[in-house]
Amino acid sequence: MMNKKLSPEDAFYENLTLGLIRTLSNVLRVCNVTLERRQPLNACQVVNWEQRHCVYLPEDMKKFYLSSDGFILNWSYQYAPNDIRRVGHIHFPHLLQVTLLRENIETTSSHSSNSALPNSNSDVVGATGSSQSLPAPIATGKDKWGNATPIITAKSKIFEINNVNEVAKVCMLYESTSSNNPKFYLLELSTLSWQFLADTFSEYLRMAIAHLGLPYWELCFSTCGLPSWTEQLFLLLAPHLLEEHEPRRGRVLNPACEHPYNIIDPNIFRGKPKSVAKATASSTKQNHK
Numbered sequence: 001m002m003n004k005k006l007s008p009e010d011a012f013y014e015n016l017t018l019g020l021i022r023t024l025s026n027v028l029r030v031c032n033v034t035l036e037r038r039q040p041l042n043a044c045q046v047v048n049w050e051q052r053h054c055v056y057l058p059e060d061m062k063k064f065y066l067s068s069d070g071f072i073l074n075w076s077y078q079y080a081p082n083d084i085r086r087v088g089h090i091h092f093p094h095l096l097q098v099t100l101l102r103e104n105i106e107t108t109s110s111h112s113s114n115s116a117l118p119n120s121n122s123d124v125v126g127a128t129g130s131s132q133s134l135p136a137p138i139a140t141g142k143d144k145w146g147n148a149t150p151i152i153t154a155k156s157k158i159f160e161i162n163n164v165n166e167v168a169k170v171c172m173l174y175e176s177t178s179s180n181n182p183k184f185y186l187l188e189l190s191t192l193s194w195q196f197l198a199d200t201f202s203e204y205l206r207m208a209i210a211h212l213g214l215p216y217w218e219l220c221f222s223t224c225g226l227p228s229w230t231e232q233l234f235l236l237l238a239p240h241l242l243e244e245h246e247p248r249r250g251r252v253l254n255p256a257c258e259h260p261y262n263i264i265d266p267n268i269f270r271g272k273p274k275s276v277a278k279a280t281a282s283s284t285k286q287n288h289k
Contacts, residue, residue, distance in 0.1 A: 013037065017073065020209050024075050024088070027237065031084065032076040038069040041095060049095050055157055056180035061201035065095045073213055077233065087233060090213040091162060092205070101160040101171060101187075144223055147196035150175055150185065158187075161204075164218050165227070170197065170204075186218050195221045212238055 006014060013035060014021070024033045046065055050056055057065070075088035141149045150156070155176040162170040167189055174182045184204045186195040197218065198204040211217035215230045220241065226234065234242050 009037070012067070013071075016068070016071075018206070018209050020212065021073070024212065029078040030075055030088070030237075031078055032074070032086070033088075034074050036072040036074075038071055038094070040067050041065045041069050046095065049098075053100060053157065053159075054177055055174055055182075058180055058182060058201055064092075064201065064205070070094050070097075075213065087215050088213040089215060090208045092208075093161065098159050098161060098172070101158045101169065143193075143195045145196065145221065149194045149196070150183070162218070165216050167224060168219065168222055170218055172201075186221055188222055188224065190224070193223065195223070197221060211241060214238065214241075217241075 017035070021033055021035060024030050043066065046057065046062055070092040071090075072092075073088070073090040074086055076084050076086045077088070078084045143149050150173055152158075153175070155178075157174045157177060159172045159182075160169050161172055161184070164170060164186070169187045169189065171185050171187050172182045173185055181200075183196070184198040184201070186197055187193075188195065198207060208217070211220070214233055214237065216226060219226050219230075225231075231242070
């Protein structure tokens with residue numbers, strides 16, 4: 001029996017998610033796998049975001065948003081015949097939702113228990129705001145995995161990508177506004193400590209896919225760890241992701257045998273399929289009639 005040929009749009013999202021949708025659909029008890037597809041941004045919208053925040057998006061992230069303004073993938077798990085719960089979740093927000101978390105976050109050391117933590121009202125500062133007293137940067141420390149933690153200065157900018165169970169935030173961090181190579185970190189809210197996640201946007205996207213969208217997967221790299229019910233799902237569906245004896249960078253994060261190298265080709269970000277562009281153009285013409 002021949003496989004059904006994918007439409008250009010289906011093929012685009014199949015490549016973007018490294019075959020994850022098809023993989024999840026074949027996993028026992030996993031059901032209701034859905035993907036919210038979004039229209040691409042135009043170049044003007046991306047430039048407007050960059051000008052508003054006075055930074056340049058990295059090239060892979062820019063190409064992603066010129067292909068699709070984020071996406072949401074959800075899936076459910078059947079715990080019992082009449083007990084199906086939505087648990088899996090991968091969320092890449094609209095570009096407009098990638099907001100400045102804070103223009104400056106005071107540097108803190110993990111061993112300093114006397115530092116005053118900012119309250120919830122002081123965590124968000126507008127793009128034109130500034131800190132009245134920014135302490136001098138401390139020496140670079142190490143996170144749980146031995147990676148260097150960032151040095152936050154007056155030139156640093158931090159953007160929120162995702163909120164993880166109200167205990168941590170995935171952040172895109174520019175150490176200075178002159179850089180267009182931000183890195184991705186997990187900011188633990190209780191201690192304001194940083195855990196390194198990825199060097200690039202593509203790597204962070206790959207990590208989300210490799211972790212199957214399991215709930216709160218980012219907390220695998222935190223000091224607080226996963227909630228117990230989430231850890232049970234990991235043990236059922238991806239126990240290798242919890243192995244502690246493998247070096248973090250040496251793990252083979254491979255959700256699908258069809259994609260053994262688990263590489264996201266940046267060329268897929270060049271544009272949505274022509275059929276989608278034509279559909280968008282025709283709908284625009286109809287709206288103007």
